Amino acid sequence: xxxxxxxxxxxxxxxxxxxxxxxxxxxxxxxxxxxxxxxxxxxxxxxxxxxxxxxxxxxxxxxxxxxxxxxxxxxxxxxxxxxxxxxxxxxxxxxxxxxxxxxxxxxxxxxxxxxxxxxxxxxxxxxxxxxxxxxxxxxxxxxxxxxxxxxxxxxxxxxxxxxxxxxxxxxxxxxxxxxxxxxxxxxxxxxxxxxxxxxxxxxxxxxxxxxxxxxxxxxxxxxxxxxxxxxxxxxxxxxxxxxxxxxxxxxxxxxxxxxxxxxxxxxxxxxxxxxxxxxxxxxxxxxxxxxxxxxxxxxxxxxxxxxxxxxx
Numbered sequence: 001x002x003x004x005x006x007x008x009x010x011x012x013x014x015x016x017x018x019x020x021x022x023x024x025x026x027x028x029x030x031x032x033x034x035x036x037x038x039x040x041x042x043x044x045x046x047x048x049x050x051x052x053x054x055x056x057x058x059x060x061x062x063x064x065x066x067x068x069x070x071x072x073x074x075x076x077x078x079x080x081x082x083x084x085x086x087x088x089x090x091x092x093x094x095x096x097x098x099x100x101x102x103x104x105x106x107x108x109x110x111x112x113x114x115x116x117x118x119x120x121x122x123x124x125x126x127x128x129x130x131x132x133x134x135x136x137x138x139x140x141x142x143x144x145x146x147x148x149x150x151x152x153x154x155x156x157x158x159x160x161x162x163x164x165x166x167x168x169x170x171x172x173x174x175x176x177x178x179x180x181x182x183x184x185x186x187x188x189x190x191x192x193x194x195x196x197x198x199x200x201x202x203x204x205x206x207x208x209x210x211x212x213x214x215x216x217x218x219x220x221x222x223x224x225x226x227x228x229x230x231x232x233x234x235x236x237x238x239x240x241x242x243x244x245x246x247x248x249x250x251x252x253x254x255x256x257x258x259x260x261x262x263x264x265x266x267x268x269x270x271x272x273x274x275x276x277x278x279x280x281x282x283x284x285x286x287x288x289x290x291x292x293x294x295x296x297x298x299x300x301x302x303x304x305x306x307x308x309x310x311x312x
Contacts, residue, residue, distance in 0.1 A: 001177050001199040002030035003093060009061065009075050012042070015092055016085040021067070022075025028061055031089055033219065035237055035255070036200040042089070044082040083165050087175045090199070094177035097123045097141060110147065122158070128184070140196065146184035146206070154191040157182070161198045161218030161236060174198060176218065183207075189214065189230070205242065217254065229266070241276060 009026035013019065029040030034050075037043045037059035044063040045054035054062050055071055063077040063086060070076050079085045103109075103121040110129035115121070120138045127133070128147035137151050140158025151157075157180045164171040178197025182188070182204050189212035196202055197219040204210070205224040214228055217236035222228075224242045232246050235254035240246075244258050247266040258264070259276020269283030282291040 001032060001090075001094065003028070006040075009077075012061070012089070013077060016077070016079065016088050018077050018079045018085060020075060020077050021070045022061075026061070026075045030199075031086070031093070032059070032199045033237075034059075036197075036219065042077070042086075044086040046082040083172065083174065090175040090177040094175075099123055099141075104141075116153075134190075140180075142179045142196070143182070144179060145182045146186070148184055149182055149186050149188075151188045152190040152192075152212070155188050156193050158196045159193055161195050163198060163218065163236065178202065178219065180204075183224075186210070192216070195236070211248075223260070244276075 007028040008024060009020050009022050009028060010024040012028050027040060028042060031042040034043050034054060034057055037057050039058055039060050041059045042061040042063055043054050043057055043059035045051055046065045051068060060074045061077060062074060063079055063082045065079055065082050067078050099122055102119065104123045104125065106123050107121045107125040109127045110131065112129055113127055113131040115133045116135040118136050119133055122139055122141040124141055125139050125143045127145045128149065130147055131145060131149045133151050134153045136153045138156045143157050160176045161174060163174040176196050176198050178199050179201050180194050180196050181201045183206040185207045186204050187209045189210055191212055192210055192214045194202055194216045195218040200219055202216060202219055203221045205222055205226065207224050208222055208226040210228045211230040213231050215233045217234055217238065219236050220234055220238040222240045223244065226240060226243065227245045229246065229248040231249045234252045237255045238252055239257040241258060241260035243261045245263045247264065249267045250264050250270065252270040256270065256273040258274050261277045262274050263279040264270060264285060265279065265281040265288060268281050268285040271284045274280055274285065279288045280286060281288040
């Protein structure tokens with residue numbers, strides 16, 4: 001998330017009531033999660049395991065719960081609870097805006113786009129030309145939709161990220177201030193759910209086709225001309241490159257990459273990054289030829305057991 005105007009380190013520290021290390025006028029241009037930070041961004045870290053990753057990231061302002069040596073050309077915001085204060089900043093720069101009507105006055109809808117009854121179109125939504133939005137679709141604030149996009153009934157774009165911190169009093173949710181971006185010529189089936197980014201974009205690339213009942217987590221990026229069949233669940237921060245095919249009921253863990261032109265067969269479980277240009281199957285998903293050989297050997301276990309018994 002980039003701020004509409006630059007802020008200073010002092011101004012940000014005053015917003016969250018914390019001390020800082022760096023010049024008062026050190027520029028602050030935005031805030032982002034670790035995987036999408038750029039120069040001028042704030043990133044938060046609240047566990048020693050991830051200090052080095054945050055301090056050595058592209059972010060130039062580190063919201064941290066311990067005073068550490070400040071890297072050159074960077075600044076620190078010292079907080080007793082960086083998770084809480086990151087949420088405060090999200091609420092300040094991207095507050096929830098109530099909408100009192102089905103289609104917000106601030107929404108921009110392109111030429112020849114059809115919106116069927118009972119849809120909700122939130123604040124600052126942009127929908128391109130020649131789209132068809134079927135009934136009972138909910139498009140939350142700040143979503144961007146390209147041209148010639150079809151969205152079927154019951155789909156929800158822009159829900160909050162499934163991202164929680166476990167506290168003694170219960171789970172505390174990380175606020176979502178990002179967007180969903182749907183590029184041109186995308187088809188979304190019925191009852192799909194695509195979560196907005198925490199601070200950046202969840203993106204569906206041009207020409208991709210998504211079947212019914214697919215869940216796509218926060219900050220996931222899906223490339224061009226991908227095919228995703230029904231009941232697939234994709235966790236947050238996944239990168240799916242161009243021309244990937246994912247068949248029904250596949251589950252994909254967070255923070256991994258699926259290479260271009262990969263094919264993942266139905267009911268597979270993907271727990272690590274997969275190289276492009278191959279076909280995968282199983283749980284955990286492996287090269288389909290390896291997995292099928294394993295299954296063939298498993299079927300032979302009773303036969304081998306009987307053979308061993310006969311030799312005793």
